[in-house]
Amino acid sequence: MAEKKETSRGKAFVDFVLERANPASQRHDSGFAARMKRADNPDLEYQIWNILLKFNVDIEFASRRLPFCLVGAALCRKQAEKDGTFGLGASLRSCFSDDEEQGSMRLRRLLACQTTEEACRILRPMLSLITAKATKPLCFATLLDDLLYFESNGQERIKMRWTRDFYSLFNEPKATEGDAS
Template identity: 25%
Template sequence: MKSKTYKNKEEAYVEFIYAKKENDTKMRSAFRRATNPLGSYAVWEYVIPFMGEHFQIDKYRTAYILIGAYICMDKSTENGCDGLGSALVKTWGDKAKFSISGNDSIAIRIRKLLSCKRTEDLIKNIQPLLRVISERKRANLNYSRLLWEMIYFERDCEKIKIRWTLEYYKHLDRQND
């Protein structure tokens, strides 16, 4: 049997979680509890093989745990294709038609996200967005790309934020047609 090759360890991790969550109720429940920092130790066994020495760095460990938790809450059986910007438009629907500079809840949340400069701030501001995306089930988020963006956020945060903004407006234009 030929093994699948992955572009990066973030993609391998996401595929592992999707494959394992179907039959492993212990893992699913551990990840659901792991969104609370007090319960995060229960998923370390699933995260360590993909992180190696980076496991010691809190912001990276938190990003892996957060993505794993939302994959386990997701009902889909495979990684999606929506970037964060298009997922936000799909999730908020008609409310997303307003500009990012508006005063509605989605605009405020996006501005908070786009004002982040550090990974820790990004994680703090992205978690409520992931919760709503997960609850409304209108978007099929690409978790491996999002995890990669979270891990490498501080290296090139402007490029990542520009990508999210372009996806948002590009998908918004399609929705308005």
């Protein structure tokens, strides 16, 4: 008998949003997509609270609600058919082809965040940049899971992973003119 791998909350939510917001899906709902696009606006996020409740999100606490709002809005704006495969650091770095410092400044600002609310506020414009320019598509499910555990014991580990993902692109060996391959 094969064991079922447990789906994370982030993956379940991202799959749900992709299925409902994708125009090619049989379950497409343009009203859902429109409401979800506005979910990261503090004045309009209430429009998706009923959806969040289906995922057992405690909407009374911003640190539990905002990650879903942020990721849902970014996914619907991107109009992706499937989730990406790269971590936040790698996707951010891919927006800045040869200018490490521009991306590095944004990453450092994110790493300075101490709360989930602050991280979501900093990530909002960063996700707009990533969805518009990244050559390495972001895995929104992983990002959502990271944000859900950001204030728990995993904060430093999450920040280190984002940093490693960002800078590992610079450590890839580059062929030089003198190299004979």
